Amino acid sequence: MTGRSGFSAVTGVVLLALLLASVVLSATMGYMKVPANDVLQVILHRLTGTGSELDPVTVAVVTDVRLPRILAAVLVGGVLAVCGTVFQAILLNPLADPYTLGISSGAAFGASLVIVLQVFGLTLPLGLSIPVFAFAGSLGTLFAVLSLASGDRRLSSTSLILSGVIVAAILSAAIGFLKFLADEQVGIIIFWLMGSLSGVSWQNIVVLTPVALAGLVACMLFGRELNIMATGERAAATLGVNTVRLRWILLVICSLMTAVCVSVSGIIGFVGLIVPHLLRHLIGPDNRWLIVLSFLGGGLLLLFADTLTRAVLPAEVPIGVLTALIGGPFFCVIFKKRQADGTAGL
Template sequence: MLTILGAALTGVIIISCGMGYIKIPAPDIIKIISASLRGIPFNGNAVFQAVIMDIRLPRILTAALVGGGLAVAGVVFQAVLLNPLADPYTLGVSSGAAFGASLALILSLTMPTAFSVPLFAFAGALAAMTAVLYLAENGGTSANTLILSGVIVAAILSAGIGFIKYLADEQVSIIIFWLMGSFASRTWHDVELTLTVVVATSLIILFYGRDLNIMALGSRSAASLGVNTARNRKILIVTASLLTAVCVSVSGIIGFIGLIIPHLMRMVAGPDNRRLLPASFLAGALLLLGADTISRAVLPSEVPIGILTSLIGGPFFCYIFRRRQLGR
């Protein structure tokens, strides 16, 4: 399964590199990337090389990493909270990260934006997750309680983001477009930041894969098997919040990737988180990269990627919610 997903992702990356206003043949794409990896000069079309290495490939890799990161975060939230409707978007974590990042943009901090935006996004994501868990504390972690808490927190944060946009003046168009989700103008710095955090947090989460399986049995059963549920829960929530924050800081709000992918991959890879996590990462990368390629190269004009994922994820969320309500 992982081999198939990995091969499919590689194929989509190559296809996506060739699509756009300037069509580039696959053999040239492979030669350009191969030459870059080996550190040797490319003797072919210099325009093709500039388009791929300076424009398309940073965007493509960022989209793949963000898609994989959001899918992994979705697996964690669903496993830790024992709730199939939990994901960074429905829990308000993405909105918290967006609020923090927007605040960093409007404050024009002395700290470089490349560092201040992710840091503020992480603080916002963690604060939002804490608020949701606090509101849902008396009601446990049932689907209705968590989702309602997420809606409340997201509504408050939405008002805060609206106020920031009101104060933004000339920056308002940048913030609005960014909030709708976009990978336009991504650079190799964005790739480096996303790659570092996504890989590091995903490895930490994968390390806890066995504990996630045991925690799914319930707190008492997990305790009897020697798993410290309270400690692991905090570690995993903070790690998943950091993962979400970095993804949001480079892409804006992209909804439902963390909801759709874990459900689909459980049908294929099974419930074992040690297999589910890497499968979800690859599938999330594949889905978001495919959606971004359609937005960038297929549609007449570029549509913010958050709109496309919401069009896909909204009906899927309704289906999962309704099926749970009916007890099926």
């Protein structure tokens, strides 16, 4: 155990260092190359007000264009991975991800609705109304799924997953109908469904940061209880864990966190599924470590993917597509390896 948690701590430090280095590195990349030294100076100047003033164009590119997007990638990736870890632990299902309860379908429905209303002549500023409607859609879905599942007093994982599947199926039919109505505007809907961080501003960061950090801390408080959940609901209850209350609290916290992310970035799949698996493979299943390391790992992965699409690839590929394209094959390799070990599906 001590060996394992020592290794986890080292992994955490390495991930944090990699993440900080990636933030700086990513800020140097793009249409205009900025030396790493200048990036550090701009950040230092902004944070402490000391140091020499640089060329205003460089400052603008780094602080107003790149940094918000970079921070958004880190925060969204981190939150999705943390929520994936927690969903897998409370639903006792390694296939769960932040979208298992239909949060993504709800958000997509909200966003599509705004776009279609636009087609029918309702004029709302899309930049503001899409996130707001997406968030409202997520909350509505969460409410529907939880009220559907709560007929089961034990709030079992089967009831929750089934409720999520039912609601998501209805919503995806509704989204299909909206796409049909959207006619020529269907491209906007599709682009939104595939996720993008290109429109992120500092206002988004101001909302995302407290949500992400508060949510992360809240989830970490329940690490030991989540571990105990892995031995089954009945066994957990005899250890004094109130499984129903634990499920309620964490489902609501994580769904809110996910809804905020989705409203900013659209639907970005795979991060929430793959990061917990990779880390479990690396450091073991202890949620006390897994949650915080997922945040770092998820942030790192999404920043990598976003930098790739923003600065490396000739055209901007939707980030949700990219995460699945990078993550998918990687996931297959891990899965095959674990099948060979006899630990697949754990």
